[in-house]
Amino acid sequence: MSASPFPFGPIPEVAGRIVVVAGDDIDTDRIIPARFLKCVTFEGLAEGAFADDRLELAGSHPFDRPEHQGATILVVNRNFGCGSSREHAPQALMRWGIRAVVGESFAEIFFGNCLALGIPCLSADHATILALQQQALADPAACFLLDLASAEIRGQAPAAGLEPAQRWDLSMAAGPQQMLLSGQWNATGQLLSHEEELQRTAARLPYLATFALG
Amino acid sequence: MGIGGTVSAGTLYDKVWDLHRVAELPGGSTQLFIGLHLIHEVTSPQAFAALKELGLGVRHPERTVATVDHIVPTTSQARPFADPLAEEMLATLERNCAEHGITLHALGSGRQGIVHVIAPELGLSQPGMTIACGDSHTSTHGAFGAIAFGIGTSQVRDVLASQSLAMNKLKVRRILVEGTLQPGVFAKDLILHVIRSLGVKGGVGFAYEFAGSCIESLSMEERMTLCNMAIEGGARCGYVNPDATTFAYIKGRPFAPEGAAWDRAVTWWSALASGPDARFDDEVRFEAATIPPTITWGITPGQGIGVDEAVPTPEQMPAEERPIAEEAYHYMGLAPGAPILGLPVDVCFIGSCTNGRLSDLRAAAAVALGRHVAPGIKAFVVPGSEQVAALAEAEGLDTLFEKAGFEWREPGCSMCLAMNPDRLEGRQISASSSNRNFKGRQGSASGRTLLMSPAMVAAAAVTGQVSDVRELLESHPVAGSASAEPRPVAISPSPLP
Numbered sequence: 151m152s153a154s155p156f157p158f159g160p161i162p163e164v165a166g167r168i169v170v171v172a173g174d175d176i177d178t179d180r181i182i183p184a185r186f187l188k189c190v191t192f193e194g195l196a197e198g199a200f201a202d203d204r205l206e207l208a209g210s211h212p213f214d215r216p217e218h219q220g221a222t223i224l225v226v227n228r229n230f231g232c233g234s235s236r237e238h239a240p241q242a243l244m245r246w247g248i249r250a251v252v253g254e255s256f257a258e259i260f261f262g263n264c265l266a267l268g269i270p271c272l273s274a275d276h277a278t279i280l281a282l283q284q285q286a287l288a289d290p291a292a293c294f295l296l297d298l299a300s301a302e303i304r305g306q307a308p309a310a311g312l313e314p315a316q317r318w319d320l321s322m323a324a325g326p327q328q329m330l331l332s333g334q335w336n337a338t339g340q341l342l343s344h345e346e347e348l349q350r351t352a353a354r355l356p357y358l359a360t361f362a363l364g
Numbered sequence: 365m366g367i368g369g370t371v372s373a374g375t376l377y378d379k380v381w382d383l384h385r386v387a388e389l390p391g392g393s394t395q396l397f398i399g400l401h402l403i404h405e406v407t408s409p410q411a412f413a414a415l416k417e418l419g420l421g422v423r424h425p426e427r428t429v430a431t432v433d434h435i436v437p438t439t440s441q442a443r444p445f446a447d448p449l450a451e452e453m454l455a456t457l458e459r460n461c462a463e464h465g466i467t468l469h470a471l472g473s474g475r476q477g478i479v480h481v482i483a484p485e486l487g488l489s490q491p492g493m494t495i496a497c498g499d500s501h502t503s504t505h506g507a508f509g510a511i512a513f514g515i516g517t518s519q520v521r522d523v524l525a526s527q528s529l530a531m532n533k534l535k536v537r538r539i540l541v542e543g544t545l546q547p548g549v550f551a552k553d554l555i556l557h558v559i560r561s562l563g564v565k566g567g568v569g570f571a572y573e574f575a576g577s578c579i580e581s582l583s584m585e586e587r588m589t590l591c592n593m594a595i596e597g598g599a600r601c602g603y604v605n606p607d608a609t610t611f612a613y614i615k616g617r618p619f620a621p622e623g624a625a626w627d628r629a630v631t632w633w634s635a636l637a638s639g640p641d642a643r644f645d646d647e648v649r650f651e652a653a654t655i656p657p658t659i660t661w662g663i664t665p666g667q668g669i670g671v672d673e674a675v676p677t678p679e680q681m682p683a684e685e686r687p688i689a690e691e692a693y694h695y696m697g698l699a700p701g702a703p704i705l706g707l708p709v710d711v712c713f714i715g716s717c718t719n720g721r722l723s724d725l726r727a728a729a730a731v732a733l734g735r736h737v738a739p740g741i742k743a744f745v746v747p748g749s750e751q752v753a754a755l756a757e758a759e760g761l762d763t764l765f766e767k768a769g770f771e772w773r774e775p776g777c778s779m780c781l782a783m784n785p786d787r788l789e790g791r792q793i794s795a796s797s798s799n800r801n802f803k804g805r806q807g808s809a810s811g812r813t814l815l816m817s818p819a820m821v822a823a824a825a826v827t828g829q830v831s832d833v834r835e836l837l838e839s840h841p842v843a844g845s846a847s848a849e850p851r852p853v854a855i856s857p858s859p860l861p
């Protein structure tokens with residue numbers, strides 16, 4: 151299990167090894183089955199990550215394979231994190247050690263939940279993801295550097311079979327990218343800084359003023 | 365308008381968005397005011413804990429409404445619950461609500477139930493509101509012409525602290541449905557058909573506006589079923605423009621405006637509907653009459669087929685859908701090209717925020733009446749709320765179901781996601797009126813789910829296999845009487861704090 155601290159402050163990069171969980175439409179019920187939702191804190195969620203898939207694969211799931219322990223970058227395919235809005239899903243991944251996710255596309259709520267935890271989700275086209283996945287599978291010990299400002303992931307020397315210069319282009323919407331780079335991904339403080347505007351908005355909503363609840 | 369809340373032009377989505385816009389945030393998102401915040405026991409405890417860590421309070425406790433639904437047992441709801449974890453979750457919610465002055469519609473209050481069932485029936489969900497809840501099926505409340513969406517736990521914390529959220533504006537796709545649904549075809553079939561056609565990712569980045577003559581003729585409960593599953597099509601919210609049906613549903617409910625305030629509300633609500641000047645980013649059209657009873661055969665809500673169709677073969681689908689289809693054949697134990705009709709089922713579940721309302725129970729009861737659950741089948745009915753249960757019992761649906769061999773349970777989410785003791789075992793197949801057929805969703809890692817309308821679930825229960833409800837209804841002239849919109853029963857008055 152990774153010893154990296156939970157994300158904090160500006161996140162310019164994520165370094166580390168890659169773990170690949172392949173397949174389209176991997177929903178949050180699979181990332182963390184509902185029985186693990188019975189908790190009042192997020193501690194201890196790591197064991198729930200992909201729990202049923204891991205059970206089914208009896209030790210051969212990427213999250214169980216010894217060579218992937220300590221990996222920090224998860225590489226997935228299309229529509230990752232669809233389904234339930236549970237933040238337990240990115241929490242479980244984060245507590246297992248994941249600090250960034252790269253994939254073809256992400257479900258919107260999942261993307262937002264990751265952002266709120268300081269976990270960047272970057273996208274790339276099918277061919278790029280496939281190439282990256284093959285590279286990582288061919289050499290699970292290879293280290294990579296995900297550079298958020300330039301939205302790319304690079305191979306880091308020294309690693310067998312990996313040119314240090316090898317790089318793959320990724321993309322991320324400018325807004326979330328800036329939030330992560332500047333450390334403003336934790337929204338609460340920003341939202342609270344608009345006191346006057348909040349009051350003004352509330353005052354113009356008829357259901358708060360002229361026909362308030364019961 | 366004269367009452368504030370000047371309404372701009374465009375789609376309902378645009379208008380509601382503009383009204384609730386607080387500020388533009390660095391990073392390009394918009395701070396949006398949240399009109400109604402619904403909370404429950406699963407996604408709120410960590411949010412309250414985070415609030416405490418930050419030394420913050422709840423900004424608008426009077427705009428925050430709580431209930432307990434996901435973990436409640438449906439056999440005995442006596443406290444403490446047999447499951448200590450479930451008990452701890454409810455106790456934590458009770459403590460948090462008490463501490464922050466939030467109304468909790470508790471077990472036995474007459475108002476408890478699935479969060480997406482109770483907010484509408486209490487009159488809390490209203491047109492023009494922004495509604496958020498730490499639950500993806502919050503899209504349900506879009507049926508009222510609200511912009512309603514699911515959020516994660518960090519966002520629950522943000523709404524508690526600031527009554528607002530950082531959001532990005534969605535595009536709007538208008539889904540026009542014209543004509544009339546055939547007898548035996550319901551809103552559930554319609555939305556399964558839409559998702560089947562547009563795909564589970566088709567709605568990503570969009571809000572779905574449901575419009576057209578078919579949608580206009582739907583009851584509020586049917587519109588809720590429709591909007592409930594917008595999220596299964598990838599659309600974070602779905603909505604229907606408010607109209608006379610909407611207003612008639614809200615009128616007289618506990619939190620509805622009254623007297624002069626009612627008239628002001630109706631004027632404002634009416635102005636919110638998408639106008640003739642509304643521009644949509646996309647538009648698709650369906651003919652209601654061509655939609656069959658629809659059922660899922662696979663492991664995503666988009667893997668749906670007409671009940672008389674066969675499981676599609678890889679050749680019949682686009683290349684990118686084949687891998688997940690292969691996974692589905694394997695998991696479901698179904699062969700490509702096999703008919704779905706006649707597939708034996710083990711468990712039949714009627715309930716959930718998709719189909720746990722009175723009209724759903726009536727539709728299922730119409731099929732169950734005078735018939736009996738097939739041998740070896742476990743069939744149970746879980747009303748969506750205490751109020752639904754009371755209404756159903758008042759018209760004798762509980763005894764009707766019990767006579768037909770169904771179990772009649774206490775309200776809650778139940779086997780929709782099986783966080784309570786109701787769950788599949790091993791590879792059991794369920795016919796389910798819920799909204800998700802993901803692997804393991806109903807409590808067994810290898811359990812299988814077929815999504816369908818409540819009437820279709822009842823048909824499966826009495827025949828022991830996937831059946832075409834139209835045939836059962838044809839041979840059953842008693843059915844089809846109950847179409848009126850259910851009215852609220854007298855609920856024990858429990859005024860706001």
Ligand code: SF4
Nearest residue numbers: 501716717777780781
């Ligand atoms: S009924 Fe199912 S989908 Fe609806 S809120 Fe409960 S668990 Fe979620």
